[in-house]
Amino acid sequence: MNLAANANAALYASMIVYTLAMLAFAWHLAARAPQVAESRAGERDEVREDVLVGSGGSGAPRHRTTRYAAGPGFEESIQSRQRGNIALMLTYLGTALLVASVLMRGLSVSRPPWGNMFEFATAGAAAVGVAYSVMAKRNHWEWLGVFVVTPILLVLGLSLSVLYTEAGELMPALKSYWLAIHVSVAFIAVAFFTIAFAIGIVYLVRLHREEKPPARPNFMESLPSSAALERTAYTLNMVAFILWTFTLIAGAIWAKQAWGAYWQWDPKEVWTFVIWTVYAAYMHSRATAGVDHRKSMYIALTGFVCVIINFTLVNLVSTFVGMHNYSGVG
Amino acid sequence: MTTETPPRPRKRTSPDPSLPRLSALGWVRWAWRQLTSMRTALFLLLLLSIAAVPGSIFPQRNIDSGRVADYIAQNPTTSPWLDRLGFFDVYASPWFSAIYLLLFVSLVGCIVPRTKVHIAALRAAPPRAPARLSRLDEHDEVVTDLSQEEALDVAREVLRGKRFRLHSHDGASLSGESGYLRETGNLLFHLALTGIIVGMAVGHVFGWRGDVILPEGTRFASSAGTYNTISPGPWVDTETLPPFVLGLDRLDVQFNEAPGRAFGTPREFTAYTKLQSEPGAPATDETISVNHPITVDGADIFLLGNGYTPVITVRDADGEILYREATPFLPQDGNYRSVGVIKVPSASPKQLGLTGFFLPTAEPTFVHGPASLFPDAKDPELALSIWEGNLFPGDAPQSVYTLNTDEMTQVAKADGSPALIRLKPGQTYEIPGDRGTVTFDSVKRFAGLSVRTDPGAPISLVSAILATLGLILGLTIKRRRVFVRVRAAEPVGAGVDSPEGDDRRPATVVTIGGLSKDSDAGLAAIVAAVHDRLAERNDRS
Numbered sequence: 001m002n003l004a005a006n007a008n009a010a011l012y013a014s015m016i017v018y019t020l021a022m023l024a025f026a027w028h029l030a031a032r033a034p035q036v037a038e039s040r041a042g043e044r045d046e047v048r049e050d051v052l053v054g055s056g057g058s059g060a061p062r063h064r065t066t067r068y069a070a071g072p073g074f075e076e077s078i079q080s081r082q083r084g085n086i087a088l089m090l091t092y093l094g095t096a097l098l099v100a101s102v103l104m105r106g107l108s109v110s111r112p113p114w115g116n117m118f119e120f121a122t123a124g125a126a127a128v129g130v131a132y133s134v135m136a137k138r139n140h141w142e143w144l145g146v147f148v149v150t151p152i153l154l155v156l157g158l159s160l161s162v163l164y165t166e167a168g169e170l171m172p173a174l175k176s177y178w179l180a181i182h183v184s185v186a187f188i189a190v191a192f193f194t195i196a197f198a199i200g201i202v203y204l205v206r207l208h209r210e211e212k213p214p215a216r217p218n219f220m221e222s223l224p225s226s227a228a229l230e231r232t233a234y235t236l237n238m239v240a241f242i243l244w245t246f247t248l249i250a251g252a253i254w255a256k257q258a259w260g261a262y263w264q265w266d267p268k269e270v271w272t273f274v275i276w277t278v279y280a281a282y283m284h285s286r287a288t289a290g291v292d293h294r295k296s297m298y299i300a301l302t303g304f305v306c307v308i309i310n311f312t313l314v315n316l317v318s319t320f321v322g323m324h325n326y327s328g329v330g
Numbered sequence: 331m332t333t334e335t336p337p338r339p340r341k342r343t344s345p346d347p348s349l350p351r352l353s354a355l356g357w358v359r360w361a362w363r364q365l366t367s368m369r370t371a372l373f374l375l376l377l378l379s380i381a382a383v384p385g386s387i388f389p390q391r392n393i394d395s396g397r398v399a400d401y402i403a404q405n406p407t408t409s410p411w412l413d414r415l416g417f418f419d420v421y422a423s424p425w426f427s428a429i430y431l432l433l434f435v436s437l438v439g440c441i442v443p444r445t446k447v448h449i450a451a452l453r454a455a456p457p458r459a460p461a462r463l464s465r466l467d468e469h470d471e472v473v474t475d476l477s478q479e480e481a482l483d484v485a486r487e488v489l490r491g492k493r494f495r496l497h498s499h500d501g502a503s504l505s506g507e508s509g510y511l512r513e514t515g516n517l518l519f520h521l522a523l524t525g526i527i528v529g530m531a532v533g534h535v536f537g538w539r540g541d542v543i544l545p546e547g548t549r550f551a552s553s554a555g556t557y558n559t560i561s562p563g564p565w566v567d568t569e570t571l572p573p574f575v576l577g578l579d580r581l582d583v584q585f586n587e588a589p590g591r592a593f594g595t596p597r598e599f600t601a602y603t604k605l606q607s608e609p610g611a612p613a614t615d616e617t618i619s620v621n622h623p624i625t626v627d628g629a630d631i632f633l634l635g636n637g638y639t640p641v642i643t644v645r646d647a648d649g650e651i652l653y654r655e656a657t658p659f660l661p662q663d664g665n666y667r668s669v670g671v672i673k674v675p676s677a678s679p680k681q682l683g684l685t686g687f688f689l690p691t692a693e694p695t696f697v698h699g700p701a702s703l704f705p706d707a708k709d710p711e712l713a714l715s716i717w718e719g720n721l722f723p724g725d726a727p728q729s730v731y732t733l734n735t736d737e738m739t740q741v742a743k744a745d746g747s748p749a750l751i752r753l754k755p756g757q758t759y760e761i762p763g764d765r766g767t768v769t770f771d772s773v774k775r776f777a778g779l780s781v782r783t784d785p786g787a788p789i790s791l792v793s794a795i796l797a798t799l800g801l802i803l804g805l806t807i808k809r810r811r812v813f814v815r816v817r818a819a820e821p822v823g824a825g826v827d828s829p830e831g832d833d834r835r836p837a838t839v840v841t842i843g844g845l846s847k848d849s850d851a852g853l854a855a856i857v858a859a860v861h862d863r864l865a866e867r868n869d870r871s
Contacts, residue, residue: 168592172599172620231851238805245801249794258621260539260632260782262790263530264393265421267386277379281372283805288368299376306379320386 003108004167007101011122011156014097018129018153021094024087025145031080032143032219076222084142091136091149095129098156102126108167112180115170117315120187121159125152127191135195139232143223147198178254186247190307192240196233197304200297203229207294230293234286237300241279248272267320271310278303365432366439374433381429385420388412392419434524441520448513455497456507459813463843466813468853470842470861474868478502478816481840484867485814488860494812504814515803522800525793533786538562538571545639545656545776549577551609552629552781572627575606577613581636581775585705594665594704601633601777618779628783635778637661637668640688640712641771644674647764652676658776659688660731665702666690671733672714673721677766681721684751684768685733686714712770714751716741716761741765810853811845814860840864 076084102123106113114123132148135141170179207226223229251272256262263269282303285296314320352360364370389397398418402409416423463469474481482504486496494506540557544550552575554560554568562568584598599620604613607626616624623632639656646652652674659670672684691704692711700713719738728734743749743762751759753770760767819837844857 165592166588166590168586168588168590169597171596176621178621242798242802242805245798249798252794253791256784256787257623258632260623260630260634260780261784262787265385265390266393270382270386274379274382277375277382281375281379284368284372284375288372291369291372314386 003104007104007108007167010097010101010104011160014094014101015153015156015160017090017094017097018149018156021087021090022146022149022153024083024090025142025149028080028083028087028142029146029219031077031083032222033217084145087145088133088136088142091129091145092133094149095126095133098122098126098129105167109169111170112184114183114187115174115179116163116165117311118159118163118165120183120311121155121163123184124187124190125155125159127188128152128194131188131191131195143219144195144198144202147202148195151194151198173258176254176258178250178257182247182250182254185243185250189240189243189247190311192236192243193304193307196236196240197301199229199233199236200301200304203233203297204294230297233297233300237279237282237303241276241283244272244276244279248276267314268310271306271314275303275306275310278306362439365436368440371433371436371440374429374436378429378433381426382420384417385426388417388420390418390420392421434527437520438524441517444513445517448510448517451513452510455499456495456505456811458499459503459505459815460843463813463815463841466843466845468844468846468857470857472840472842472861472864472868473819474838474840474864476838476864476867478818478838481816481838481864482814484864485840485842485860488863489812489856492856492859494810502816506812506814507810508812509807509809511803512807512809513804515800515805515807517800519797519800519804522793522797526790526797529786529788529790529793531786532789533563533784535563535565535786537782537784537786538566538568539780539782540571541634541778541780543637543658543776543778544576544578545658546578546581546774548656549575549604551575557781572629573608574626574629575609575611575613576631576779577604578602578777579604581777583636583706583775587704587706596705599633599636601779618777629781630783632780632782633777634780635661637666637776637778638688638690638707638710639774639776640670640710641774642672642684642712643769643771644672644677644682644684644766645769646677646766649767652682652766654771656774656776658731661705663702664705666705667700667702669731671731673730673733675721677718680718682761682765683717683719683721683733683735683738684714685717686712686751688712688773690773707773710755710773712751712753714753714768716749716751718765808850808852809847810850810856812856812860813843813845815841815843817841 102113102119105119105122109115114120128148129152132141132144136145202220202223203226206220206223206229209220210226224232251269252262255264255266255269278299282296282299285291285299286293389401391398401418402413405412412418416425420426460466464471476484478501482498485504489496489504489506492508494508495510496504496506498504538561540552540560542550542557550556552571552573554562554571560568578601580602582598582600582602584596586592586595586597601618603616603618603624605616605624605626606613618624618631618633620633623630625631637658637660639658641656642653643651644653653672653676655672657670657672659668661668666689668688668690669686670688674682674684687700689700689702689711690706691702691708692713693701693703696713717733717735717738717740719735721734721738722728723734723737741749741762749762751768753759753768755770755772758767758769817839819839842857842860844853846853
């Protein structure tokens with residue numbers, strides 16, 4: 001069997017495993033829900049203790065837990081923990097299969113495997129999977145899994161059904177080592193933007209429920225506090241923003257080499273710039289004293305909408321005709 | 331982009347008599363404050379991102395003026411208004427320029443005072459420790475049997491290890507500050523952004539570009555008059571362009587022939603050229619391909635396009651050659667359906683003009699008009715209509731790629747239908763009415779080359795790298811202040827926490843407080859480190 005066919009087989013396999021992971025994450029959330037009612041009071045105590053830590057003045061060094069992204073402040077049931085572990089294992093496996101698929105695709109054509117939209121989408125999904133897998137265990141992000149694996153599955157499904165392109169040679173404009181640099185940093189940035197977006201949405205819901213406590217608590221009440229979620233989203237967006245800045249600059253250097261001018265307001269350049277300014281606005285608003293974090297988060301979410309427009313409409317709709325016509329579709 | 335929030339205006343329901351009237355200078359100062367405030371910068375940033383979008387939706391003159399013309403023709407009602415408002419030239423429009431200029435004025439108005447403040451902060455000692463450290467975000471307390479000086483020394487040692495700058499305003503306290511690089515990075519980032527704009531401006535003023543279409547087997551000597559189009563910056567002397575000579579030996583082109591979605595997509599474009607740095611200089615072999623420009627005399631030569639130049643001969647009725655040239659036809663789509671024009675001013679009795687298509691792999695039926703099935707020259711064909719009359723009405727300058735038919739009539743066959751030439755290589759067509767013949771001799775490729783210099787690019791590049799560096803410093807480094815206060819413990823017996831046993835040394839209470847401008851996960855760890863070291867020393871003694 002050839003490598004390209006193996007790559008596709010691995011892709012299908014990863015989708016199956018990811019589907020199981022998604023179900024397991026949902027199953028995990030279901031196990032978290034009933035715990036909440038009893039543990040909410042406990043959570044509050046724990047936070048208080050954390051704040052007051054140190055005033056006791058005992059001499060021995062104590063083990064400190066930072067509240068930062070430290071996961072639920074409630075006693076997680078063994079059942080929920082087990083299910084979370086199963087879901088994480090499945091995610092690791094699905095991610096490994098997806099990464100293998102991307103690698104085999106790259107080997108089969110002897111070039112970086114992100115030369116058209118299908119390849120960009122699968123490589124981007126793999127980056128999301130890897131980023132989540134690396135960070136999930138340490139930060140107790142089992143609750144986040146369903147919000148990360150579901151979009152991965154959506155992207156993989158769409159890329160197979162709509163964007164699929166046979167493995168092949170690159171068009172001349174893409175034959176450059178900048179493809180490896182510019183495009184890979186771009187989709188790693190998108191991976192961080194995606195996870196930050198998922199956390200941002202969860203943050204808004206969590207904040208709403210904190211302000212108006214619902215009659216029946218569910219798994220949302222077992223998540224880290226809205227303030228912790230907001231900080232995590234900010235950190236991820238910050239990393240992504242730095243990577244996006246690099247993408248923009250690397251793209252300009254490549255454009256100079258390929259097209260003779262580093263900036264020509266090609267639609268892709270325009271949207272990369274728009275995304276950059278929107279997230280720059282988010283960074284500013286987050287740093288401005290007196291601006292509600294919720295408002296800042298709306299700006300970040302708008303930024304992610306621009307990321308999606310940049311990848312879909314700008315690549316596929318003929319209104320945005322420009323020089324970045326590498327979709328391989330149509 | 332000053333970090334301080336401007337004070338909120340008081341309720342405007344009733345005029346406040348205590349407010350002084352603002353003088354003209356006062357209003358200017360007020361406007362300046364508003365412009366340089368962080369909220370305004372934020373607003374301008376969002377506005378800039380919105381303003382950039384139309385440029386990706388509407389065709390732009392700076393990218394493709396042909397598409398703009400098509401759009402205007404297709405939307406006669408809305409397009410005059412769009413044009414007047416600058417929607418076909420967004421990035422040079424007054425409103426777009428206004429936004430980014432305001433943004434940069436705001437930026438400069440912010441970084442200059444902030445730089446002053448920052449330099450002062452770099453020189454100044456950390457501020458005096460607040461009286462009640464327990465009010466700070468992070469704080470801790472430990473009772474030790476070290477003396478007050480010893481306790482401060484321990485704290486000093488820990489904080490110095492964490493690169494804090496330290497100062498004791500009095501014998502009972504210690505102030506430390508770290509993370510000055512955060513603000514340095516912020517300022518560097520914003521300063522470097524202005525550097526990028528300066529680089530762009532320099533490139534605009536001192537840079538130039540010339541485009542030339544070079545058929546295989548021909549040579550081109552660079553000078554202001556020999557380019558097909560040249561756009562010099564306002565301060566460029568076009569007499570001093572580098573005088574190189576470039577000859578195109580061969581253009582290698584490959585397209586994907588495997589069926590599937592990628593059928594017909596380009597695979598390889600390479601131009602094999604001979605380059606002389608000036609007329610008469612020795613020639614060197616150079617290859618130019620996409621992503622691999624060559625450089626001569628500070629100018630870069632890019633291979634940006636390619637197409638076909640059918641060699642066409644026009645003879646009069648006596649067989650005299652009136653026209654024989656490799657004529658460039660410009661590709662219109664992915665399969666290189668190309669349009670071109672042949673102008674024969676020497677024809678008699680009237681001037682002749684031929685206009686139409688070159689099809690590298692012609693679709694034979696022409697059911698949907700002339701079309702090409704594949705970009706490579708597998709089955710080339712010319713399809714031309716014939717016009718006669720005055721080629722140059724009013725002697726106005728015109729493009730070599732368009733035929734002005736205002737004063738021309740189409741040549742018809744004997745039955746009155748318009749004459750259409752369809753020729754394969756080697757074939758000859760006799761123009762009706764004994765007007766002569768048209769021969770399609772052969773096909774050559776042409777390379778679309780672009781010669782450019784941009785002296786501002788290095789400035790922008792260095793600025794962009796500095797901006798990234800500044801951004802990383804400004805976002806990842808935390809500005810932190812840590813304070814330590816010591817006081818004598820209350821008399822033995824009262825303190826529950828005092829060390830056990832009959833200790834003669836006086837106990838010291840150490841309070842540690844930490845402060846950070848932003849949410850800062852690491853601050854607690856630093857406070858804890860000071861605490862733990864003190865506690866550890868206490869255990870040992």
